[in-house]
Amino acid sequence: MDTRRYVLDTNVLLQDPLAIYAFEQHEVIIPAVVLEEVDSKKRNMDEVGRNARYVARIIDEMREKGKLHLGVPLPNGGRLRVELNHRSFGKMKNYFLERSNDNRILAVALNLSVEKEEEDLGSVTLVSKDALLRVKADALGIHAEDFLSDRVVQFDHLYAGYHEVTFSPDMLDKLYENRKLNISETDLNHVYPNQFYIIKDSTNPSKSALAMCSKDMKFIQLLVYMEDTIWGIRPRNVQQKMALELLLRDDIPLVTLAGKAGTGKTLLSLAAGLAQTEDMQKYKKLLVARPVVPVGKDIGFLPGEKDEKLRPWMQPIYDNLEFLFNAKKPGELEQILAGMGSIEVEALTYIRGRSIPDQFIIIDEAQNLTKHEVKTILTRVGEGSKIVLMGDPKQIDHPYLDEYTNGLTYVTERLKHLSETGHMKFEKGERSNLAQMAADLL
Template sequence: MSVNYVLDTNVLLYDPMAVYGFNGDVVNIPITVIEEIDIFKKNMDQTGYNARYISRFLDELRLKGDLSRGVKIENDTVIRVNICEGEASQKISEDLIKDKTDNLILSVAKWLQENESLDVIFVTKDANLRIKSDVLGIKTTDYEKDKVDTESYLEGTRKVYVSDEIIDRIYKEKKYNFDEQFVPNEYFCVLSKTDEKKSVLMRYSEKHSSSVIIDTYESGVWGIFARNMEQRFAYDALLNDEIKLVSLLGIAGTGKTLLAIAAGLLKVVDNQAYRKLLVSRPIFPMGKDLGYLPGEIKEKMTPWMQPVYDNLSLILDSRDTNETYGTLFDQNMIEIEALTYIRGRSIPYQFFIVDEAQNLTPHEIKTILTRAGEGTKIVLTGDPNQIDNPYIDYHTNGLTYVMDRFYGDPIAASVALQKGERSELATKAAQKL
């Protein structure tokens, strides 16, 4: 049987195409949701874009029929805009604030439950609203499109135990075919069964149809040395031109941004494999109008990009040189990009780092990745434990979404950095707090 789904505002702002995900059911949009969407439609960010899309969609739909009665779309779903009806439905509980928008939206679900025969399911990304809905006896669920299981990315490095003879052979031939199955660009550690100190770091290469030894860059990259196994994996992925998309996941202090920038400088300045190092991070909310800040675009971006400047200073300091990152900007080797204006662009032959990617939605990540022109490499860094965007969570953010969708793709690699290296205090703070 069909189901009466009631959508909260945050579902439509997160995914304006959500209305197409309920085949043959009735999708109810409370009129209070329309009012809330109207507040966001002037925003120049992804949320504003989504709000405008929904407004246009409903405006076009009303020309085909009466929205209050319901209008059928191509997948046989009926879209209906609901007005809160009946005193009983508005006073769903004396403990709730009567005119609060969340409660008015809930009241529509309650009215449908009391007055129509179809099962009612309230869909919201707001955890507190799901709690209230459940207490009031209304079936509720999170909007789970693009939701991924992240546990496999946090299990740590895979270990393979072999004989000393095989390890010696690997060092001699630089590659080996194991009986175990690996996906393309999967990193792992091979250890001796008798002495774990005897080991080799490897990556499965689809190009060679075998596992290959990685370069551990013992001499460092622009003065930055890998301090642990995962950082060595990261350098291999960052400096391999055949890998076009790299995702670096890890808690604060694990070196994600530092390693990415150091690798980018090597590839751009020294190797000239790319024309420019392009760095950006979400201005939360993504694309917040920079016009509210004084100065030119570079000055407007400074508060948001200061962590990048800090990493650049650390890298240059480690090289014991009088060169400053300002020189690299003047030479057009590095550019800071506002994600606000990335839609419609084409970005060829650039080493493009997107920092704090966990604050992006899957749709925003798609927008960014589809800007990549010929010869461009994109590096996503972030920590899904530190999400500031209210419309996404640990399982639905853009970083983990990309890691899931590109798992096993020969042009992509993911590395989960486990150990904090910023300082002893930073590492313990991340663990204990």
């Protein structure tokens, strides 16, 4: 097999520091300007800074194997090289005059491509998460690709948590009679623990049932909480009914919910959390948190104490709590929450180092979390706690994440085979007809 040469952009390493190991037996080339950009990020006190420091340690360890500018072997049979030459702008001057860092990376890839044609060396591919840099590379005749190895799913096959199937009338009657059915008696495949099935009669589509796969994947059973009203909230559609089953089950400590804005994820989770914390006394506290990631331009520093600073970020949570408590007067919700003392609304910034036992934990906007951040959160969960991660994978505000690499998708896909987890993808918006049209058409 021909050895190819992959030129990595800075954003690839900052998103996945282990990217250098993802190219099998081929040569991985890091332009010197990429090291400069990584160095400029290493003091950041966020995920990007952490990854920059991790990349620096990995490359530093590689020095023990030889001279980086000459190339050192990688464990998978490939080679890693820091490119100090091929920086000339001579072939770029007629196209992109500005000596920006992106154009310097582009110049390295272009000069390596010309060298390939002259000396019959391995083909050159520029790997970047930056779509415009890939477009510029294509304009120069350089093969360019997105970095996809960090995607937990490669295509649009995200786990939905349910399947629509058809049963014969006799099989459906047997399910209703016994409230469960052995999977060996059906033709169901691709079964996961706690997966749902929307079952329709093969002869009469109006006759249907909702069933859930058992933890041991040996049988399916009818839902237990399907008709329940929780804290004044009644599920309005089939996905909400199935999600409520996950939210109320004691034996499913991790629930992931995905869906567009207005599908009822937050409201349903808060209602289930309040019911189990206040009414059923299953948990000592309801903890609601969300990452502090602004949409659009940041509003800068905010005055006041911590709670006052957090209020604008947490307002979507308070809006739902006001609806659930029917609090209409100014300050009424604050008085209710102060009197109860069992509801805590927090920013994820403060979760590291905590241990959270016997609590119902809701993490909103989880699609803006990285893999490392979501791992940090899940490892904080103590004995007897239940955690709900929710968000819309199509609405990403984080600069280095997309629909397939964010923390919510990562947890859903990596843990879907475990009996302690359940997932539901919401399809129908329930906020208003206008909100549904905006979510679908804009």
